[in-house]
Amino acid sequence: MSDMLSYTKVRSPRMQVEDVLGAMIASLSPGEQLPPEPTLAKDLGVSRATLREVMRTFVERGVLVRRHGVGTFVASRMQVIANGLEVLEPLEVLAGRIGLDTTVKELEIEERPATLVEKAGLGLPAEVEAPVLSVTRVISIGETPVADLRDVVPLTYLTQADLGSQFRGSVLELLLQRGEPLLSASRTQIMAESADAKFARRLNVPRGAALLRLVAQLYSYDEKVVDFSVSYFVPGHFQFHVMRKVQG
Amino acid sequence: MSDMLSYTKVRSPRMQVEDVLGAMIASLSPGEQLPPEPTLAKDLGVSRATLREVMRTFVERGVLVRRHGVGTFVASRMQVIANGLEVLEPLEVLAGRIGLDTTVKELEIEERPATLVEKAGLGLPAEVEAPVLSVTRVISIGETPVADLRDVVPLTYLTQADLGSQFRGSVLELLLQRGEPLLSASRTQIMAESADAKFARRLNVPRGAALLRLVAQLYSYDEKVVDFSVSYFVPGHFQFHVMRKVQG
């Protein structure tokens, strides 16, 4: 039983290595050489095979460059930055990486039937009753509100009870921790919108201020929508970007 | 000498496996299970370790999904289909695909020294004189302006003379046609901004209307910035989206 509640989830060697190695790479300059694999493997406490699998993911991401018989090097930064929008991660993690501390305010959690828009977003027929968990909150940095987020999740995936007292505001993080259903990708629509009276108050901006609006559908591997979210961002605090490949 | 030109380069086991496995995956349907690793490794004539490294690249690309103790499966094709922002293409092409006809208005072409912001965007030092080609225009659908674009390209890449009389407004298309320099990717920043007086007039929207602003740097393969562009989009005409992978 208690294993379901275990909070410090066991991270597999691969994941640990991915974290540690990622941090190590971040601390190096482009072009710098990594220690040889046997050394690195011993330092990290894993086998060379495991280390190599992790390294391959970094190579695939363009973070590392390997040269047979020579060594492994940190790639140019250009693509490293590519961890923009293409990887979905909790806002807190994103903020943390650039050294910002976030707090959650105006947290509102309720179970209710989905609205028409939400049903559409969740890929559910309009005529059925669709009970969902709705989590709304404002993310602040210091005293400055920077984002207004609302997640809507069908009760089949998450209920109010699943949000413990220590819920810190990230629905995505919670879903990832549970590991079920398996999440694959999020389709995020991007648009601009003027702040109406409600958002002006909540985000402490003038009415009519331009906000960045992201509408996202989080898919599981069986292509069901697990989470429908609408987020508003105050310009200037987060730098969203995306790497676009040229059609070759 | 001729070994430098040898065409049929010896492909390492990993590369061969990548090809063969890629073809095999393409021939399967989403959700189908691959043979177990030991079997597959023997069939492909490589060790399990090598096979696993190849598989990991496919996992990283989102083509395969592995479940410990269960098996390896072909991921849903969802992500491949969605040509969102991840592929850079001329706006006209994008519009054409959804059945819209675009026209170019207020086209302005000039050669001039780059501004400070533009120098920064192009990755050039602020103190040098940097002559650039600047192309500004408004894209309309019918009589409705939908986007305001400005491309800035160093004269080393493109001059006013290169834009023939039949220039239709897409700098990207022109660069692609020339094929030189080879383009790799574009880093696009996304933000929201209120329309000032100038853009309100050009885009025929009220002052203060929320616009989507994309600032992009187009890189060549040697990581030089070929094109620095700033675009403003009127909400509601284009639906930008991006597929975001879940960090697993």
Add this chain to the structure above:
DNA sequence: ATAGGGCTGTTGTCAGACAAGTCAAGCCTT
């Protein structure tokens, strides 16, 4: 001076083994 041969350090690949997770069939208990 220069081409060639080794030496050393690195990544690439291999083989075999065991650990850990998943699932279902079958046994046992109730």
Add this chain to the structure above:
DNA sequence: AAGGCTTGACTTGTCTGACAACAGCCCTAT
């Protein structure tokens, strides 16, 4: 008969140790 538990087969995850292939350098013989 129903439900829970055990067992075993199957799969991916990780480990160990070894050798092959490649790049770069110094040193030598020509």
